[in-house]
């Protein structure tokens with residue numbers, strides 16, 4: 001084999017990183033804090049194995065979680081191979097995605113050995129195994145190799161799109177639902193479920209009759225009625241194809257009134273009487289005098305459904321023509337035309353249920369049976385429908401030979417278990433298995449991984465339990481926290497130097513994460529020096545926060561920061577909407593991302609917005625719906641810990657500057673969990689007064705100065721008056737190289753707010769003005785802040 005050379009420089013590693021790279025341990029976890037060089041160590045390990053240990057490239061399997069991570073790894077290997085530095089130089093130029101892919105392809109042809117290393121996501125690994133080893137062309141077989149992928153939408157992974165079914169999982173499930181609704185009973189039952197639980201959401205309403213008690217219920221034909229019993233009557237009529245008018249206005253002789261129902265074809269009025277009903281006597285008399293038939297039903301009768309049905313049969317059916325057609329065909333389109341959103345939500349719930357069952361490797365019928373025994377009617381009903389739909393869905397996918405992402409892993413596990421030759425071949429081939437982001441693995445992935453290992457396979461995992469943020473998708477932080485239990489005779493190396501962030505950012509994130517119970521203890525130290533504090537800004541309104549952000553962003557841009565250097569992060573996309581509009585208006589360009597998608601990134605300045613407490617803020621702990629709790633229970637405490645890890649990820653993306661944006665009187669608990677010493681918080685105006693002293697020559701001097709630095713004259717403390725403490729508009733202009741008029745125009749063009757005070761300009765005076773009572777107005781300036789605004 002041709003000698004592979006790379007420009008790997010092991011001397012750039014610290015002691016622990018080096019130890020990890022050179023380790024011969026069969027089961028090793030490199031457990032690290034943010035910015036401590038996990039990715040760097042993993043890549044160096046790859047290079048070390050190939051270049052120094054002369055391991056055959058085909059014997060290495062490196063597993064990542066995303067296509068981006070795979071590409072990053074490939075790019076770093078190409079850079080290591082490319083001594084000319086040309087490939088690295090390309091990254092400094094602006095390129096379109098297509099161009100990046102093309103360049104990668106060109107260089108992979110040049111450095112073929114990089115291509116020989118199996119670097120793939122779990123999914124693409126399984127895809128390949130299934131395609132290469134699945135049973136050839138045997139439809140209806142779980143291990144069929146002529147399958148196509150079925151996804152929720154177009155894949156972000158271009159390579160996968162050509163291999164993907166045209167229809168999405170949602171399309172298929174939707175069609176199966178329509179087919180099931182050809183059975184009228186199914187349709188009516190399903191519509192009732194949808195109206196009760198996704199439209200009226202009756203189970204989310206307090207059971208006690210109070211002001212929150214629902215004022216109406218949607219009946220099967222869409223009429224809103226006032227009570228559950230009225231809904232029952234309306235539904236009974238609908239099911240029997242009997243038309244009705246709800247609360248028709250009747251005027252027979254003396255007054256207008258509204259009986260509950262009128263059934264024209266039976267020429268009957270129906271009044272349902274409960275203890276909430278208004279007195280009936282006068283209305284009844286009117287109807288009688290008008291020769292109308294009135295049927296009365298009573299709340300007490302509804303307790304026994306069969307009995308109540310009988311009453312309705314007798315009093316209504318008996319008055320309809322003998323040949324009345326009680327049966328009618330119902331059309332899905334017509335029945336659900338106003339409820340597309342709810343049908344869509346239901347479909348998503350079924351797909352999530354399906355995924356959760358697969359990820360946990362559970363059996364559909366056991367989960368469905370558990371669900372059907374739930375104390376909640378909504379859950380019982382959901383699983384009745386879900387079981388039928390999922391069974392039919394699975395049947396359809398097997399017939400069509402469709403596999404979703406979880407099927408790929410399940411299918412591969414199944415295939416490896418059945419096919420000993422294959423298992424043996426793969427185990428013998430991959431002598432080194434490297435896994436990135438190990439904190440994100442789920443049970444299925446661990447099962448697969450375990451299958452791939454022989455006793456003497458080297459398993460090298462890197463991860464950070466503090467950054468595990470995909471619990472909601474089924475990943476289980478336990479595999480990294482209790483690595484030694486899952487992999488007996490394993491070793492752990494902790495990387496504890498953060499090369500990315502300033503000491504305040506590292507200190508703050510260390511302190512924050514200590515509030516989590518479920519974690520491995522690590523103490524991460526900052527490599528960098530510097531004492532820039534974390535800025536906490538508490539505006540009274542979102543507008544104030546945006547104004548502040550604009551000022552700070554402009555300041556950073558003045559310092560030479562570009563788009564990539566400034567990153568706005570948020571828990572949910574809608575938090576950024578108003579910022580986006582304001583930046584667009586001001587012609588400012590910054591990067592922005594949800595925190596989940598910022599994993600692995602870094603930026604010189606990071607702004608975390610939307611840090612308010614409570615619903616819609618951050619943390620925002622949502623216990624999963626009881627439907628999903630049936631499959632996997634989630635607990636409030638653990639969800640809060642995951643939110644905190646998400647905040648940890650956000651904090652640790654920042655290299656030098658970190659801004660936390662919240663709202664006055666409603667800060668996120670996470671901000672309070674960061675000790676004060678790391679933060680620069682706006683304090684009250686009085687405690688923060690930054691006094692400005694002026695020499696007679698106009699030069700600004702410090703309080704402790706005895707002599708003026710400009711004219712050299714001795715400064716007399718007694719001369720300092722309130723007015724003299726003020727930095728005049730002219731002087732402020734001089735400092736910033738602006739004219740008096742420019743300063744005043746700028747300050748008065750917009751109301752800048754500092755803390756809760758408005759900065760105003762009046763003549764030469766500029767700053768914060770507040771009323772001192774009989775001594776007149778008092779002015780205070782924050783020179784630093786004012787200068788920032790200019």
Ligand SMILES: Nc1ncnc2c1ncn2[C@@H]1O[C@H](COP(=O)(O)OP(=O)(O)OP(=O)(O)O)[C@@H](O)[C@H]1O
Pocket residue numbers: 012013014017032033034035036037038039040041464467499500599600601652
């Ligand atoms: N030994 C080292 N000496 C100097 N710089 C280092 C060293 N190790 C890592 N770095 C630098 O630290 C930064 C973070 O490294 P890397 O991205 O590999 O960390 P990470 O642990 O994967 O981060 P995270 O998990 O937070 O995304 C990079 O800029 C990297 O070049």
